Amino acid sequence: MIKTFLFISLTLFCFAASAQTFTTIKENPITSVKDQHLSGTCWDFATLGLVESEILRKTGKTYDLCEMFVANKDYMDCATHHVRMHGFSQICEGGSADDVFEVIKKYGICPEDAMPAPGSLVGDSLANFEEFRKDFKKIVKYYGTGNNHIFPADTMGGLEYFVRTIPGWQDSVQNVIDRFIGKCPESFIYDDKTYTPKTFAASLGIDWNNYISLTSFTHHPFYEDFVIESPHKWRMRPSFNLPIDRLMTILDNAIMKGYCVAWGGDVSGVFEKRDGEYVTKSDFNNNGIAKLPNSLFFMVRPPDPEWCEGCIIDYDIEGLIQNYRQKKWDNWTFTYDHVMLIYGIAKGSDRQKYYMVKNSWGSQYGYKGIWYMSEDYIKLNTTYLFLCKDAISKKLMKRP
Secondary structure, eight states: OOOOOSSGGGOSOOOOOTTOOEEEEEEOOOOOOOBOOBSSOHHHHHHHHHHHHHHHHHHOOOOOBOHHHHHHHHHHHHHHHHHHTTTOSOOSSOOOHHHHHHHHHHHOOOBGGGSOOTTGGGTOSSOBOHHHHHHHHHHHHHIIIIITEEOOBOTTTTOOBOOEEOTTHHHHHHHHHHHHHOOOOSOEEETTEEEOHHHHHHHTTOOTTSEEEEEOOSSSOTTSEEOOOOTTOTTOOOEEEOOHHHHHHHHHHHHHHTOOEEEEEOSSOEEEOTTSOEEEEOOOOSSSEEOOOHHHHHHHSOOOTTTOTTOOOOOOGGGOHHHHHHHHHHTTSSOOOEEEEEEEEEEETTSOEEEEEEOSBOTTSTBTTEEEEEHHHHHHHEEEEEEEGGGSOGGGGSOO
């Protein structure tokens, strides 16, 4: 049962009312807001948004890189991994920032107009994976469950068997991907020059090995690498584990130095009180402001007496951020289900600190595609940050 506490009108997990205003403290350049539409490719859009912002920061040039190129290559890699794992791995549209950089390092990248426009192959104006996801899962699971193997009796008495993989199963899967998403080009012309995806990636001036994933959980030691246990992180690339306050310091420093940061985290989990009763399920809706319900806000920081006169404080020092986010992760009320791009810091009219975030749901939602996420919301709901190593002080990566 949901309890009522603090201000009655603010009992639900909420996004601030439209009367909320913001003062920008720091805003880094970003490219245009995109729309992932009916596809589970937030990880793709957000991380290519990071790459585009990095190019802007380094060169001042604006690029529109192709999300469907990354999706095509990543899904084929995911299918190959699934078969090699004999079907014991995740098959879905989800992914992480690591996937995008691994694809670019391995295959390259192309501009948006070098492939069919998203959705055009299925009669839509934007990416639409409704039919693709069904066909893709069906064929990959078919091969991943052993149906790509033949077990004929050997000629030596019929007592032994050999396994033979059906030739061309990868071609069958690739054909499904190409049919719905589009075939990746082997070469293309950009600004009157001919490129392959690999030579185009090399021309962008990005060191693809100079980026890192950072996280903050207590079930692994701090200041060490570990693989975040999430089904969407099937590549099993490690993240570096830091205390949450230090992770937030790195985020702030990066933004203030002019760097954007890809954020992977939870926008649909369930919040609960320390007594185990649910506060409410989150609702990452479309008006563009994400902040904690007051019950949690006051649990993770002392109240400001100037504007909280009359509040009923549910403040518990034992339930501070680090332990609470770990509890949420362990009981599955905190998941990893969305990736966006953090590019700025602002102060709200409610006196809270907010991060300016580019989403991939189109410009029709939020503040023309931009969300404002409070500092405490980010602290509780961050699975990982992905950013350039140059933005990070080496001191912050070492044990104090």
